[in-house]
Amino acid sequence: MSHRRSLARQFCEDSSSEDEELMMAAIVAEEEEARLDAPRHGGSQPGRQSLQRDFAERFQNLHKDYFAENPTFKARMFRNRYRMHRPLFLRIASAIEAHDSYFSLRRNSAGVPGLHPYQKLTSVFRILAYGIAADLTDEYCRLAKSTALEDLRRFVRAVIEVFGGQYLRSPNAEDTARLLAIGEQRGFPGMLGSIDCMHWKWENFPTAHKGFFVGHKRVPTVILEAVASQDL
Structure with a gap:
């Protein structure tokens, strides 16, 4: 029992039991608020279950x-x-691992290896490819939900930083000349690329405009157009 609680009990000796209970309840609430506001320095959270995810064994399955x-x-x-x-x-995995050490294979204080880079990246690609929730990759890749989300955030940032300068930019004069030469070799002089489009389902569309966005897909969609060279 804290020193403040002892003093409170001495102060309430001449008071009613109801007053004593109210004061003790206030002190307990104040101590709990201070505990929650105190800075955390890592460590396990009370009541949190620790799972043995067998990272190495699961990576062997993934590798196989x-x-x-x-x-x-x-x-x-x-x-x-x-x-x-x-x-x-493999090219992306190598570049991302070299750029951000978070994706490297690391060991804990006991020397036990953690998640392999391929496990982290497989989780990321499953989320991006299938649009699934983060915790659905746990059973196969053995990533907790929080880890999977952190992997996804770091991966997106790393891809932009590593590949953005080459792929996330407008074509320059050199690109244009190269694409025109490729088009002419393939029998299409003056062509920069091929245009294509796809229907993207519009979930929360304005009901009043439904008729403008419904066609053979039977659901409201918007059309996304893209121009791509022959090597994408």
Whole structure:
């Protein structure tokens, strides 16, 4: 019992039991508020369950499924589930790991290895490819929800910082000349690229304008147009 509580009990000896209970309740509430406002310095949270996620064992499964010399799921399955070919994934993984040490394989104070970079990036690509909730990657990749969200934030930032200068910019004169030369070689002189479009479902559309945005898709959509070169 704290010193303040002892003093409160001495002060309330001549008071009614109701007064004593009210004062003690106020002191307890004040101490609890101070505890919640106190800065945290890490450590486990009271009542939080610690799960043994077996990172190394799960990575072996992931490696056998997609990254072994003769993986269980071949190139076509990799392309479907990661939305890219494996060499591109490996290129991105290497660049991201070199840029941000957060994605490197690290060990805890006991020397036990944590999550492999491929586990973190597989979780990121599953979230982006399928639009699923972060905690749905836990069973296969063994990432807690908070870790999966942090991976996603860091990945997006790293991709912009690493690849933005090359891919997130307008074409320059050199790009234009190269694209025109490619178009002429392929029998389309003067062509910079091919235009394509897709229907993007509009969830919260204005009901009054529904008729303007509904076609053969039967649901309100907006059309997104893009121009891409032959190598995308």
